[in-house]
Structures are given as C-alpha cells and as structure tokens.
Amino acid sequence: MSDHRVMIIDDEKIVGDMAKLSLEQEGYIVETFLNGETALVRLAEQKFDVVVTDLKMKGIDGMEVLRTVKSLYPDTRVIMITAFANLDTAIEALRGDVHDFFPKPVKIKELKASIQRALGG
Amino acid sequence: MKIENKIILSNVFNIGLILLIGFFAFQNLDLMLTKLRFVEIADDLNASFLEMRLSEKNFLLYHNENFLVEMKEKIESTDQMLDSAGTDIIRAIGKDNFELLKSYLKHYSYIVEIIRRKAGSDEFLDARFRAQGKKLREFSSTITRLERKGVNDIIYRSKSVLFYSFLAIVAGAVFVSHFISQKILRSLREIEKLAKSISLGNFDRIEGEIPADEFGSVMTAINSMSEELRNREEALIQSKKLASLGILTAGVAHELTNPLNNISMIAQNYLELYDKLDRDQKIDFMDKVEKETDRIKEIIKNLLDFSRPKDANLKAADLNTVMQKTLKLMQNMLDISNIETKTDLGMNLPPVFIDEHQIQQVLVNLMTNAAQSMQSGGTIFMATRCCRGDSVEIRIMDTGKGIQPEFVPHIFDPFFTTKGEGGTGLGLSVSYGIIKNHKGDIRVESKVGVGTTFTIELPVYKNQL
Numbered sequence: 201m202s203d204h205r206v207m208i209i210d211d212e213k214i215v216g217d218m219a220k221l222s223l224e225q226e227g228y229i230v231e232t233f234l235n236g237e238t239a240l241v242r243l244a245e246q247k248f249d250v251v252v253t254d255l256k257m258k259g260i261d262g263m264e265v266l267r268t269v270k271s272l273y274p275d276t277r278v279i280m281i282t283a284f285a286n287l288d289t290a291i292e293a294l295r296g297d298v299h300d301f302f303p304k305p306v307k308i309k310e311l312k313a314s315i316q317r318a319l320g321g
Numbered sequence: 322m323k324i325e326n327k328i329i330l331s332n333v334f335n336i337g338l339i340l341l342i343g344f345f346a347f348q349n350l351d352l353m354l355t356k357l358r359f360v361e362i363a364d365d366l367n368a369s370f371l372e373m374r375l376s377e378k379n380f381l382l383y384h385n386e387n388f389l390v391e392m393k394e395k396i397e398s399t400d401q402m403l404d405s406a407g408t409d410i411i412r413a414i415g416k417d418n419f420e421l422l423k424s425y426l427k428h429y430s431y432i433v434e435i436i437r438r439k440a441g442s443d444e445f446l447d448a449r450f451r452a453q454g455k456k457l458r459e460f461s462s463t464i465t466r467l468e469r470k471g472v473n474d475i476i477y478r479s480k481s482v483l484f485y486s487f488l489a490i491v492a493g494a495v496f497v498s499h500f501i502s503q504k505i506l507r508s509l510r511e512i513e514k515l516a517k518s519i520s521l522g523n524f525d526r527i528e529g530e531i532p533a534d535e536f537g538s539v540m541t542a543i544n545s546m547s548e549e550l551r552n553r554e555e556a557l558i559q560s561k562k563l564a565s566l567g568i569l570t571a572g573v574a575h576e577l578t579n580p581l582n583n584i585s586m587i588a589q590n591y592l593e594l595y596d597k598l599d600r601d602q603k604i605d606f607m608d609k610v611e612k613e614t615d616r617i618k619e620i621i622k623n624l625l626d627f628s629r630p631k632d633a634n635l636k637a638a639d640l641n642t643v644m645q646k647t648l649k650l651m652q653n654m655l656d657i658s659n660i661e662t663k664t665d666l667g668m669n670l671p672p673v674f675i676d677e678h679q680i681q682q683v684l685v686n687l688m689t690n691a692a693q694s695m696q697s698g699g700t701i702f703m704a705t706r707c708c709r710g711d712s713v714e715i716r717i718m719d720t721g722k723g724i725q726p727e728f729v730p731h732i733f734d735p736f737f738t739t740k741g742e743g744g745t746g747l748g749l750s751v752s753y754g755i756i757k758n759h760k761g762d763i764r765v766e767s768k769v770g771v772g773t774t775f776t777i778e779l780p781v782y783k784n785q786l
Contacts, residue, residue: 212579212582212583214583214586214587214609214613215582215583215586218583218586218587218589218590219586221590221594222589222590222593222594225594225597256575256656256657258656261659283575283578283579283582284574284575284578284657304578304579304581304582305578305581305582305584305585305586306582306585306586307589308586308589308590308593309589
C-alpha cells in the first residue's frame with residue numbers, strides 16, 4: 201500500500217469522484233478539484249506526486265496547470281485527460297513534458313497503470 | 322380586357338362618333354339643299370300665282386274672256402311645273418300639303434272653266450273665284466315662308482349639333498385617354514412598389530384580384546418570381562444552417578463525450594467494486610447514470626431542433642430564453658475557442674413576434690463570426706434591451722479584429738466574405754433575410770482592432786385579438 205498523493209482536476213464532478221473512489225482502493229491519498237485555480241492554490245500548500253488534469257476548463261486550463269506544475273514542482277508528474285482530443289493538443293501536451301495523455305472516455309485501469317508508472321512502480 | 326384592346330376600342334368609339342356627326346351633317350345639308358330647291362320652285366310658283374291673280378283681277382274688271390284663256394294656260398303650266406318638280410316638293414313640304422296645293426289649283430282651274438263655259442259671271446261665282454285665288458296664293462306664300470324658316474332652323478341646328486359633337490369628341494377623347502393613362506400609371510406604381518418591396522427582401526405574393534390586362538400578366542410573373550425567390554431563400558437558410566451545424570459539431574462532440582465518460586467511469590467502478598459498494602452507493606451510481614443520459618438526450622434534442630428544416634413560424638416568444646438556449650448550444654464551441662461570454666439581458670422584456678429557430682440561427686451565425694474574429698480568445702458581450710419604438714433590441718459585441726471600413730457596406734451581400742475559402746459569404750445575407758422577414762432590422766458597427774457590434778431590432782408581439 202502506497203501513501204502517494206494524487207490530485208484530480210476536472211470540471212466534471214463525477215470524474216473526480218470516480219477516480220478518487222477507485223484510486224483510494226489502491227491506497228492513494230486523493231484530492232479532487234473542479235477548476236485550475238483552487239488546484240494551484242492547494243499545490244502551493246501540499247506536494248502531490250501525480251496531478252491528473254482535464255485539458256479544457258474555464259479559467260486556468262489543463263495546459264496552464266501543466267506549465268505551472270512543470271516550472272514550480274518539477275518532480276510532480278502530470279497526466280492529461282480531455283474530451284476534446286486532437287493531434288495538436290496531444291503534441292502540445294507532450295512538448296510540455298506531460299507524463300501521459302488520455303482521451304475521454306477514460307479507462308480507469310489504464311489510468312491507474314499510468315499513475316503507477318509515473319511513480320516508478 | 323387588355324390595355325391594347327381598350328385603346329383600340331376607345332379609338333373605334335371616337336371614329337364612330339366622328340362618322341355619326343358627319344352623317345348627320347350630310348343629312349342636314351341634303352335636307353337644306355332640298356328645301357332651298359323648293360324655295361326656288363316656290364318662288365316660281367308664287368310668281369305664277371301672282372300672274373294668275375293679276376289676270377283674275379283684269380278679268381273681273383274688264384270681263385274679257387282672253388284673260389280667262391291666259392289664266393287657263395297659266396294654271397296648266399303651273400300644274401305641269403308641280404308635276405315635274407313633284408318629288409322635290411313632296412320631300413320639302415310633305416305629300417299632304419302637296420296634294421292640298423294640287424287640289425286648290427284644280428279647284429281654281431275648275432272655277433275658271435265654269436266661268437268660261439257660262440260666258441259670263443255672276444256675283445257669287447266672282448266671289449268664289451276671288452276667294453279661291455286668294456286661298457291658293459296665301460297657301461303658297463305660307464308654305465314658302467315656313468320653308469324659309471325651316472332652312473334657317475336646319476342651318477341653326479346643324480351649327481349647334483356640330484358644336485356639341487365637337488365638344489363631345491374632345492371631352493370623350495380627353496376622358497378616355499385620361500382614364501386609360503391613369504389606369505396604366507396606377508398599375509405601374511403598384512408594380513414599382515412591389516419591385517421595391519422585393520428588393521428589400523420581402524417576397525410576399527400580390528394579394529387581391531389580378532386584372533386581365535397586360536399588367537395582370539406582369540403581376541402573375543412577379544408573383545411566380547416572388548415564390549421562386551422565397552423558395553430559394555428557404556433553401557439558402559437551410560443550407561446555411563447545415564453549415565453552422567458543421568461548426569457546432571465540434572463543440573457538441575465534446576459536450577457528448579463528457580457525460581459518456583462519466584457513465585463509463587461509473588460503470589467501470591460499479592463492476593470493479595461491486596462487492597465493496599453498499600446498497601446506497603449502488604443506487605447513487607445508477608441515479609448518476611440516469612442523470613448523465615438525460616444530459617445526452619438534451620444535447621441531441623437541441624441539435625435536432627436546430628437542424629430540422631422548418632417553415633418560418635412566427636409566434637410570441639421571450640427573447641431572453643432564446644438567447645440563453647443559443648448560448649447553451651454554443652457554450653462548448655466557445656469554450657474550445659477560449660472565448661468568454663458576458664450577458665446583460667434586460668428585465669421585463671415584452672414578448673417578440675419571431676420564429677425561435679430562425680432567430681437562434683441568426684444568433685449562432687453572429688456568434689460564430691465573432692468567435693472566428695477572435696482567434697486568440699476574447700469576449701462576446703450579449704445584451705437585450707427594451708424598447709426602441711415597437712422593437713426589442715439585441716446587441717452582440719465582440720473584441721475581435723473588426724471589419725475594414727470599406728467592407729462594412731457589403732457584409733450583408735450574398736457571397737461576400739472576408740474569410741477567404743473558409744467562408745461561403747452567405748451567413749450574414751441569410752441572417753439579414755431572416756431579420757427582414759421578421760420585419761426587423763439588423764445593423765453593424767465595427768472598428769478595426771477594437772471589435773464589431775451587431776444590433777438587431779425585432780418587433781414586439783401585439784395581441785391581435
């Protein structure tokens with residue numbers, strides 16, 4: 201059982217809820233946020249090992265979360281999920297050193313495997 | 322009746338009138354000639370009668386039988402003259418007067434004969450003789466006088482007939498040509514009005530009875546043209562709508578993916594954690610699935626409502642509701658383009674008389690244009706306001722790149738586009754057509770580098786009852 205911290209950011213509440221429920225079964229400590237602003241505030245207080253963020257959000261979007269995390273907390277891994285998947289956004293995300301990129305609908309098992317890989321497990 | 326036929330008819334009428342006057346004038350002249358000839362004859366007759374009476378006087382003074390012979394000869398020659406000029410005289414004074422004259426003459430001749438036979442005379446016969454001569458002479462001079470008067474009457478009458486006929490022809494010609502030209506001008510004005518209203522995008526049919534003349538044919542032609550234009554405009558509206566639909570699809574796909582993802586994640590956890598979930602959690606999961614499918618249903622319904630072809634169906638509607646529905650339909654597309662929207666919807670707006678779907682189409686169109694003019698994100702400001710006269714006002718303002726001043730007058734023209742190959746140039750012209758069909762107005766103000774504002778006015782619904 202790990203005590204790794206995982207942050208989920210998605211403006212769809214169900215995404216956070218379901219990911220949290222599943223990840224907590226594996227022993228992760230999970231916090232969910234509905235927008236980039238509150239998530240970045242929390243990140244300043246607490247170190248997270250993995251941030252899973254939606255790409256398209258009002259205000260601070262996934263790409264900005266990625267940029268901020270990479271500049272301020274380079275050890276934290278970022279996994280991007282998006283309902284609006286196209287090649288351009290994927291390339292942009294990968295350039296920003298994203299750990300993984302998932303189009304919706306997300307397979308939870310794949311997401312968990314990706315998080316595990318991110319943690320070097 | 323055709324105008325050509327009307328003109329021909331009026332000409333025929335005038336020519337007929339002239340012929341009639343000519344005929345009367347000819348008849349009057351003919352009658353006058355007859356009368357004049359008779360007056361000549363009557364002068365001769367009067368001279369003869371005068372001579373007869375002179376012989377009669379001589380005989381009565383001198384009782385010389387030679388005078389009677391002279392008279393007899395005169396009477397015979399006069400009788401011959403009457404017979405030879407009989408037809409002319411009858412025509413002038415009538416058969417009865419002619420017969421009377423002849424009978425007087427015969428009677429006179431008879432008395433002369435009696436006096437001659439008796440070779441002498443008595444008081445009674447002399448008196449009869451004198452009386453008959455006088456009667457004859459008086460009759461003939463009366464007729465002559467009457468005939469002279471008749472000739473004068475004819476001259477006077479034909480003068481006035483000619484005068485009044487002339488007046489009638491002039492009045493008739495003026496009236497008929499005025500009437501026909503008025504009618505032509507009226508029809509021309511009607512057609513001019515119609516052409517103007519068509520050029521303003523109003524393709525209504527001409528109501529009321531269509532005349533059977535050349536203008537009727539023109540009106541029928543215009544009617545079928547209007548109908549054709551209306552059909553094409555409807556087709557154009559529909560094709561433009563389908564084009565907007567393509568733009569919307571990207572946003573809608575995104576919008577559909579989210580609830581699908583939610584359902585999928587719930588299902589995955591449900592299967593994975595089935596034994597660990599308690600009853601309430603399971604019920605909560607299924608409730609959420611149900612809510613997410615409702616979300617999908619709503620999205621599809623909006624999309625279908627928008628894409629379905631519909632005839633313009635004007636109804637009283639709340640403009641703010643239409644604005645909000647449109648915004649909902651557009652929201653994802655705007656989010657993707659990183660565009661913020663601000664609304665300022667007026668309170669207590671009166672209902673407007675609109676086809677909700679068509680107005681929604683116009684709004685989608687204007688907002689798509691706004692979004693495309695703001696590639697690096699921006700703000701669309703939407704407002705409704707009451708009331709400018711009998712209209713409610715909509716404003717859609719963007720912070721995009723604006724329209725070049727020289728393009729502004731053309732932006733509502735069909736096939737005019739500033740988007741290069743990406744644009745059809747039909748969006749704004751179709752929007753313009755829709756707003757004009759609503760008896761509304763659409764205007765644009767734009768500043769390069771600052772943004773563009775579209776203002777739409779739509780008529781307030783007035784209860785007709």
